[in-house]
Amino acid sequence: MPKISHIEIDVLKFPVKIGLIWGEEKWTNHLLVRLYADDNLLGIGSGTPYLTDICNSYSLCKKIARKIVGTDLFKAKERLPQIQRNFSRKTLFDYGPFLAVETAIIDAISKSNEVSFFKILGGSFRNRIPVSGTVFLDSPQNMAEVAKKWVSKGVMHLKVKVTCKSEVDSVNLKYIRNVVPNNVLIRIDANQGYKTTERAATALRKLEKYKVAIVEQPIKWNDLSGLRKLRKLVAPKIMVDESLRKPSDVELIAEKEAADIINFHPSKLGCLTVTRQAIKRTMDLGLKYMIGSAVMTGIGVAEHLHLAASLKRLDYPNEEIGLYEMFGKDVITNPLKIAKGCIKVPKKYGIGVNIDEKRLRKYSINLVSSKVLFNRVALWAYLKSPSFVKNLVLKAKRSI
CATH class of the missing domain: 3.30.390.10 (Enolase-like, N-terminal domain)
Known part of the structure; x- marks a missing residue:
């Protein structure tokens, strides 16, 4: 070797x-x-x-x-x-x-x-991976336009960032729901912003009319008892993200009944092989999972695609769609694009993408510069x- x-x-x-x-x-x-x-x-x-x-x-x-x-x-x-x-x-x-x-x-x-x-990772179960589209905070009109863009590409699962202020989020979600069909799943991401179980429950009830299916990390990452309580108080499924800080946390989350779904951010758990093992353990424990995102390069998108291809069960679309789809920027020669709500897993041996040296020079920075x-x-x-x-x-x- x-x-x-x-x-x-x-x-x-x-x-x-x-x-x-x-x-x-x-x-x-x-x-x-x-x-x-x-x-x-x-x-x-x-x-x-x-x-x-x-x-x-x-x-x-x-x-x-x-x-x-x-x-x-x-x-x-x-x-x-x-x-x-x-x-x-x-x-x-x-x-x-x-x-x-x-x-x-x-x-x-x-x-x-x-x-x-993906076979080295452990399996080959699909060659096209469904993806979700993220809608970041902006004006209601701009958020609606972004949501409409993802749906026009066949995306059926939207992640919508929220402010955790009901009067603001109601307006944003109203604009979004006005331009996307009811069969498009909406997941809101609170990034722990509701703080307490009671506040989260009150706010989520006000958003029910917009058919929110999942709420991601509504309260503080270490309040697993509060998350368990919230699951019993509201209709949307509870997803955790920040609550997962190391692979063994899946055991604790399952034991405390703190979530329905775990979002696996691969950059957060390191080696793809470690992440894959943690996902398999999550499924064994009776929980669902999603492969999360970090707005990565095309190389990062390909990593996530191969991980999803290697798993027999895929509960939700991949969240990572990359810098190219979101901002038109990348460092690979063959940007990975959404078509009919999916991104194809690269077919070549290896990760399946190649570096564009000109673009790499454009976006590289020198960490020893005086400014840095x-x-x-x-x-x-x-x-x-x-x-x-x-x-x-x-x-x-x-x-x-």
Whole structure:
């Protein structure tokens, strides 16, 4: 089996407009890993930071690379989940680099052995994956236009971000329902914004007329008792996202009866093989699942497609549709597109997409530049500062 000779890591930064409950995100960051092995093999993978920043992700990715360079591909694939477990015990953890590195390893193995990527993961059950469309916070008119765009592509499941203010969300959902058929499923994502069970129950009852089928993470991630209570008070199914922070959390969520559905954000759980095992355990425990998203590159979209293809049961459409479908930006030569509500799983051996070097240069950033280092130091100082200083910084930011 070919050995890994070296690993290159690129950091990508894309301009976006993502309206969320806490404000507008203007950039999204990603790791891109290129793994080189004997016999001129190249494997690629991508991951996105979660609960941390891109500088931390980059640093962790370099540490992972040092542990597997010189190892043959199969041994590296076998060792990586244990390396992930070892790192996760030591620090506030970022799984994104493990997703990127393991994908690159499997990509290289798939090309070397001429075996499909999804078969290496564990199965081949479908070649087209249904997807959902996300509607970020914006004006009611713009949100309705985005919803209409997804439905025009055959999408039958919409994820709608909410403010958790009933008077605002009622207007937004009214505009959306006016332009999409009733058979299109609407899931609202509260990002923990309702705070308490009682407040969530009151707000969700006011939104019943808009046929909300699922509410995602309505209250705080660690309030599993509150989530269990909420399940009995409202009609929509309860999905958790932030409540899942490590693979073993599926056991706790099932034990506490805190959710009907678990959203698996692969960058949050790291290795695709680890995520797949956690999904299978979720099904064994009688819960449904969804493969989530992080507004990823086309490489990340392909990762999610192969994961979905490898699972015998797919309870809900994939959430990840990528930067290209959302913002017309990517770093691959063959962007993955929605057709009739689905995205086709790439057919080639490996991950099935190729890097566009010109686009890669356009979106790559240098983490050792003075501006990035200044921002890194400023972020560190902010995180270490007392609460009253943080409040002053936030007030100053809002006034700009």
